[in-house]
Amino acid sequence: MSEQSPLxxxxxxxxxxxxxxxxxxxxxxxxGRRRVGVRIGDHVLDAGAAAHTLGSPYAALLARPSxxxxxxxxxxxxxxxxxxxxxxxxxxxxxxxxxxxxxxxDAVTLHLPYEVADYVDFYASEHHATNVGRIFRPDxxxxxxxxxxxxxxxxxxxxxxxxxGTDVVRPSGxxxxxxxxxxxxxxxxxxxIEAEVGFVVGTPSRMGTPVALxxxxxxxxxxxxxxxxxxxxxxxxxxxxxxxxxGKSFATSVSAWVxxxxxxDAARTDPPARDRELLxxxxxxxxxxxxxxxxRISVAVNGHVIAEPPFATMYWxxxxxxxxxxxxxxxxxxxxxxxxxxxxxxxxGQRGSLLELTWNGRDxxxxxxxxxTFLEDGDVVTMTAWAPGPDGVRVGLGEVSGRIVPSA
Amino acid sequence: MSEQSPLxxxxxxxxxxxxxxxxxxxxxxxxGRRRVGVRIGDHVLDAGAAAHTLGSPYAALLARPSxxxxxxxxxxxxxxxxxxxxxxxxxxxxxxxxxxxxxxxDAVTLHLPYEVADYVDFYASEHHATNVGRIFRPDxxxxxxxxxxxxxxxxxxxxxxxxxGTDVVRPSGxxxxxxxxxxxxxxxxxxxIEAEVGFVVGTPSRMGTPVALxxxxxxxxxxxxxxxxxxxxxxxxxxxxxxxxxGKSFATSVSAWVxxxxxxDAARTDPPARDRELLxxxxxxxxxxxxxxxxRISVAVNGHVIAEPPFATMYWxxxxxxxxxxxxxxxxxxxxxxxxxxxxxxxxGQRGSLLELTWNGRDxxxxxxxxxTFLEDGDVVTMTAWAPGPDGVRVGLGEVSGRIVPSA
Numbered sequence: 001m002s003e004q005s006p007l008x009x010x011x012x013x014x015x016x017x018x019x020x021x022x023x024x025x026x027x028x029x030x031x032g033r034r035r036v037g038v039r040i041g042d043h044v045l046d047a048g049a050a051a052h053t054l055g056s057p058y059a060a061l062l063a064r065p066s067x068x069x070x071x072x073x074x075x076x077x078x079x080x081x082x083x084x085x086x087x088x089x090x091x092x093x094x095x096x097x098x099x100x101x102x103x104x105x106d107a108v109t110l111h112l113p114y115e116v117a118d119y120v121d122f123y124a125s126e127h128h129a130t131n132v133g134r135i136f137r138p139d140x141x142x143x144x145x146x147x148x149x150x151x152x153x154x155x156x157x158x159x160x161x162x163x164x165g166t167d168v169v170r171p172s173g174x175x176x177x178x179x180x181x182x183x184x185x186x187x188x189x190x191x192x193i194e195a196e197v198g199f200v201v202g203t204p205s206r207m208g209t210p211v212a213l214x215x216x217x218x219x220x221x222x223x224x225x226x227x228x229x230x231x232x233x234x235x236x237x238x239x240x241x242x243x244x245x246x247g248k249s250f251a252t253s254v255s256a257w258v259x260x261x262x263x264x265d266a267a268r269t270d271p272p273a274r275d276r277e278l279l280x281x282x283x284x285x286x287x288x289x290x291x292x293x294x295x296r297i298s299v300a301v302n303g304h305v306i307a308e309p310p311f312a313t314m315y316w317x318x319x320x321x322x323x324x325x326x327x328x329x330x331x332x333x334x335x336x337x338x339x340x341x342x343x344x345x346x347x348x349g350q351r352g353s354l355l356e357l358t359w360n361g362r363d364x365x366x367x368x369x370x371x372x373t374f375l376e377d378g379d380v381v382t383m384t385a386w387a388p389g390p391d392g393v394r395v396g397l398g399e400v401s402g403r404i405v406p407s408a
Numbered sequence: 409m410s411e412q413s414p415l416x417x418x419x420x421x422x423x424x425x426x427x428x429x430x431x432x433x434x435x436x437x438x439x440g441r442r443r444v445g446v447r448i449g450d451h452v453l454d455a456g457a458a459a460h461t462l463g464s465p466y467a468a469l470l471a472r473p474s475x476x477x478x479x480x481x482x483x484x485x486x487x488x489x490x491x492x493x494x495x496x497x498x499x500x501x502x503x504x505x506x507x508x509x510x511x512x513x514d515a516v517t518l519h520l521p522y523e524v525a526d527y528v529d530f531y532a533s534e535h536h537a538t539n540v541g542r543i544f545r546p547d548x549x550x551x552x553x554x555x556x557x558x559x560x561x562x563x564x565x566x567x568x569x570x571x572x573g574t575d576v577v578r579p580s581g582x583x584x585x586x587x588x589x590x591x592x593x594x595x596x597x598x599x600x601i602e603a604e605v606g607f608v609v610g611t612p613s614r615m616g617t618p619v620a621l622x623x624x625x626x627x628x629x630x631x632x633x634x635x636x637x638x639x640x641x642x643x644x645x646x647x648x649x650x651x652x653x654x655g656k657s658f659a660t661s662v663s664a665w666v667x668x669x670x671x672x673d674a675a676r677t678d679p680p681a682r683d684r685e686l687l688x689x690x691x692x693x694x695x696x697x698x699x700x701x702x703x704r705i706s707v708a709v710n711g712h713v714i715a716e717p718p719f720a721t722m723y724w725x726x727x728x729x730x731x732x733x734x735x736x737x738x739x740x741x742x743x744x745x746x747x748x749x750x751x752x753x754x755x756x757g758q759r760g761s762l763l764e765l766t767w768n769g770r771d772x773x774x775x776x777x778x779x780x781t782f783l784e785d786g787d788v789v790t791m792t793a794w795a796p797g798p799d800g801v802r803v804g805l806g807e808v809s810g811r812i813v814p815s816a
Contacts, residue, residue, distance in 0.1 A: 251737075331567055
């Protein structure tokens with residue numbers, strides 16, 4: 001064994017064999033051929049080629065240009081494939097076969113790893129919802145009366161979900177300050193981020209049949225970081241009475257790497273105590289599996305960390321969101337994506353949006369290159385995260401990054 | 409020529425060669441083979457087989473299990489294919505070839521004719537929005553301040569768009585009367601309809617590039633009737649602050665037939681006078697093409713007509729909706745579907761929802777089988793429509809129908 005092997009990882013590498021997130025990549029010498037890849041350290045294993053080399057029956061799921069066939073294969077297949085890949089990258093006898101199939105991460109192009117079916121965005125952080133309520137409805141209750149009874153959500157635009165690294169064009173639209181007589185049109189002057197976690201559905205469900213809380217793991221394959229870019233000025237003018245539309249629909253960025261839920265067993269945690277009794281379909285107090293995930297998110301603008309939102313503080317869990325989303329009989333499709341909602345903790349430095357961090361522009365952030373209230377053209381926003389893994393090792397989540405380019 | 413030919417239509421048949429809507433069908437002897445069909449009278453022409461028989465270059469677009477390839481082919485192709493099919497069903501020399509390829513409508517199964525990408529629903533009838541505002545916000549202004557400045561819309565669930573004829577399971581969910589201390593869970597007791605027109609996008613657009621008003625016809629292929637089923641009790645409790653979600657996402661029914669815009673040239677009409685100056689991207693006062701469509705809709709419950717909503721009264725046009733939907737740079741995909749919003753005219757008998765027709769249940773409708781406020785299990789709702797065509801002939805729109813079945 002060579003000491004130079006890409007499979008010789010530093011101790012505690014957050015992308016070690018305990019993690020193994022999935023993505024889709026292509027290489028410069030064959031840019032049209034997209035392939036499923038598995039991240040190991042700073043390399044990408046060509047998973048389909050590995051399966052072929054080893055005569056694995058999973059080649060049919062992995063030698064594909066998208067994760068969709070694997071997502072659709074269901075939980076037993078997810079577990080079996082993960083077990084197989086773990087062996088491919090850890091059993092010494094496979095090294096000579098695997099090493100030629102490992103591509104340095106910085107030498108590949110990463111693509112949107114699955115075809116997004118429906119995209120739903122929730123609003124599950126009590127701290128975030130409270131902050132937003134105080135900013136936008138200062139004379140009313142911060143939380144609407146329904147907030148503690150159901151996980152509020154709405155559908156977003158799946159056609160503009162883009163992979164990390166995609167530039168985001170500053171959106172134009174209507175905005176109207178309360179004192180103005182009529183709206184004006186122009187590039188958004190309050191372009192913001194929302195630090196979220198996105199859950200990816202693998203197994204579909206039948207129309208008319210709700211998915212119970214306990215069936216979360218049968219349907220959801222994994223998660224990734226998600227940045228729900230938001231134009232606050234467009235949103236404020238348009239959103240009553242039917243909700244956000246153009247203030248959100250111009251772009252939503254997701255990480256190129258989907259972390260399977262199985263890699264996050266050690267990160268399971270109990271959600272905050274509920275202070276309202278929940279209807280049975282949402283009551284997770286008797287569930288075997290803890291509903292929360294202890295993910296530590298970090299948000300940086302131009303490399304400077306501005307917030308560290310703790311996902312463990314989310315009031316509503318992903319399992320509750322799935323149960324709610326389907327309780328009316330709405331079906332799930334492979335590739336459905338749902339965002340947690342902005343992750344904000346109780347502390348100022350834990351807020352997942354500039355709206356909250358600057359209190360709608362009142363309190364500018366000091367960055368090395370100057371003050372920031374909302375995003376300026378050229379700004380690069382990068383979110384990273386980790387979770388506790390087995391034996392004290394961290395599980396790294398793939399980053400989600402995007403640069404703001406001027407309005408066309 | 410036989411007098412029994414399915415191509416010998418009665419004079420004024422609303423599905424004559426001036427119409428030619430597209431759908432997707434299969435036959436009982438080969439149920440797995442979905443094919444593009446064109447409706448002519450009470451028959452369906454197997455369009456791909458016709459193209460093959462006649463050696464047409466359009467076989468590649470028509471011998472397909474979905475309309476998506478035709479939708480993606482663009483406006484010139486739409487025009488050329490329509491011209492070709494018109495000749496196939498009208499030139500006497502083709503009769504012998506075409507007659508074996510015509511299937512009686514009642515002998516085929518009709519399918520969802522295209523893969524729905526994103527689904528957006530608008531709120532474009534001033535009469536509807538005013539009625540809803542009066543019902544839900546009796547103490548405020550009926551129209552929100554933004555209503556006359558932009559076509560309000562939101563994203564819906566594309567995965568639960570179903571073809572006419574699909575049963576609709578009554579959704580369950582949370583509802584809370586204002587006087588109740590906490591929400592209760594159960595089957596919706598205010599299940600409603602919304603009579604709408606759905607526009608189907610063919611040609612995609614690039615992210616970051618808005619689609620101008622005048623480019624409507626380059627992107628939108630056609631339209632069909634759409635029933636946006638709505639659970640008013642679920643909606644009322646959930647929709648503040650992020651808009652409708654489970655009150656709508658359980659099912660949206662569309663007609664099996666997509667009428668190409670070209671068939672509706674004679675139905676073009678001017679929209680109502682605007683009483684606010686519009687921002688340039690929405691100002692259609694100088695457009696060459698009239699933005700409205702004179703579609704006469706009829707809504708029946710169990711065969712009894714309850715409303716005749718006039719689409720010509722819609723305040724916002726489909727071209728304005730498309731321009732608005734993309735002005736922030738959001739891209740279009742082939743198969744995007746957007747609903748007009750409920751069509752309601754100024755008269756009581758022209759209202760496109762039971763919410764309005766019964767004033768939220770206050771004034772029951774008298775049907776032959778009894779009073780109705782909202783829908784009961786077993787009710788069948790059917791929407792039909794026609795438009796003025798060339799030379800005084802009507803253009804029929806394919807019906808959209810659905811039956812309510814009890815909650816699971």
